[in-house]
Amino acid sequence: MMLEFYGQKVQSRLLMGTALYPSPDILQKAVKASHADIVTISVRREAATTQLGQSAQSGEGFWELIRELNVRLLPNTAGCKSVKEAVTTAKMARELFETNWIKLEVIANDDMLQPDLFGLVEAAKILCDDGFDVFPYTTEDLGAAERLLEVGCKVLMPWGAPIGSARGLNNPFALESMRAYFPDIPLVVDAGVGAPSHAAKAMEMGYDAVLLNTAIAKAGDPVYMAEAFAGAIAAGRSAYKAGVMEPRNMASPSTPVAGTPFFKLD
Amino acid sequence: MNIRLNGADAETDAKTLAGLCDQLGYDSDAKIATAVNGEFMAKMQRANYQLANGDDIEIVAPRQGG
Numbered sequence: 064m065m066l067e068f069y070g071q072k073v074q075s076r077l078l079m080g081t082a083l084y085p086s087p088d089i090l091q092k093a094v095k096a097s098h099a100d101i102v103t104i105s106v107r108r109e110a111a112t113t114q115l116g117q118s119a120q121s122g123e124g125f126w127e128l129i130r131e132l133n134v135r136l137l138p139n140t141a142g143c144k145s146v147k148e149a150v151t152t153a154k155m156a157r158e159l160f161e162t163n164w165i166k167l168e169v170i171a172n173d174d175m176l177q178p179d180l181f182g183l184v185e186a187a188k189i190l191c192d193d194g195f196d197v198f199p200y201t202t203e204d205l206g207a208a209e210r211l212l213e214v215g216c217k218v219l220m221p222w223g224a225p226i227g228s229a230r231g232l233n234n235p236f237a238l239e240s241m242r243a244y245f246p247d248i249p250l251v252v253d254a255g256v257g258a259p260s261h262a263a264k265a266m267e268m269g270y271d272a273v274l275l276n277t278a279i280a281k282a283g284d285p286v287y288m289a290e291a292f293a294g295a296i297a298a299g300r301s302a303y304k305a306g307v308m309e310p311r312n313m314a315s316p317s318t319p320v321a322g323t324p325f326f327k328l329d
Numbered sequence: 330m331n332i333r334l335n336g337a338d339a340e341t342d343a344k345t346l347a348g349l350c351d352q353l354g355y356d357s358d359a360k361i362a363t364a365v366n367g368e369f370m371a372k373m374q375r376a377n378y379q380l381a382n383g384d385d386i387e388i389v390a391p392r393q394g395g
Binding site for chain 1 (some may be wrong): 387
């Protein structure tokens with residue numbers, strides 16, 4: 064069955080961030096190489112507008128580049144530390160990008176950039192009530208997840224590890240529990256992924272998609288790494304559908320024992 | 330009058346938010362969004378919003394994000 068977010072069918076299970084790339088050209092090539100059809104973007108102040116009298120630069124250049132990619136946009140509220148900041152940022156993004164989709168981040172602290180779950184639920188309720196399709200950046204906490212669904216979220220995006228940390232899946236047990244607890248909710252591992260193997264692991268667990276940015280943007284060759292992640296995510300998805308065998312403690316011969324030459328019963 | 334513009338002190342003689350945006354060089358089709366005193370201010374409302382001394386204005390544009 065094809066993956067859907069808020070009724071929109073999605074081909075690629077890789078959602079890509081657009082920040083930290085060495086150049087706009089490499090960003091464009093990486094998005095194409097990944098075959099991602101959803102990218103995250105943000106709204107930010109423009110340096111030129113901090114002083115009156117200077118001509119406006121505006122994000123027109125970046126905007127043109129993004130439009131050329133012809134992908135679906137998932138604006139974020141990155142860096143927001145309060146409910147009010149997140150809600151206002153979401154509304155500015157909705158007008159700017161003409162989409163109800165919002166990746167909702169309400170950040171608790173700078174050290175871990177971890178979700179403030181209390182603020183997240185509060186902001187999610189305000190935005191869902193206002194017609195937004197909210198993609199909450201959350202943790203594996205099942206209680207918070209239930210509250211997010213109750214207020215209207217139809218997708219959950221638990222972190223793998225702190226944003227930009229490249230630590231992979233810090234708490235596989237909790238992520239597996241979350242997948243088992245919400246079998247029918249689209250679940251996206253968002254943040255902390257460093258290597259394609261991390262993404263493959265999330266997909267093998269049955270996660271519906273992976274959202275990442277730094278792991279591709281900061282790779283030695285981001286375009287090549289985008290291909291690597293696309294491959295890993297596809298492989299992990301296939302493995303989940305195929306059913307991964309259970310590990311066991313002792314060896315079990317793969318070559319038939321019957322007919323082994325020189326075989327003797329002890 | 331004195332306002333805050335994207336976190337910095339600024340002076341303007343613009344009467345409305347639309348006038349301020351115009352002074353900054355943003356035409357009516359500019360890819361920007363605005364907020365006043367922490368509240369979203371839709372594009373349609375900018376012409377009607379009368380700036381007041383001390384207003385805290387945010388003007389944002391598309392940017393890379395994760």
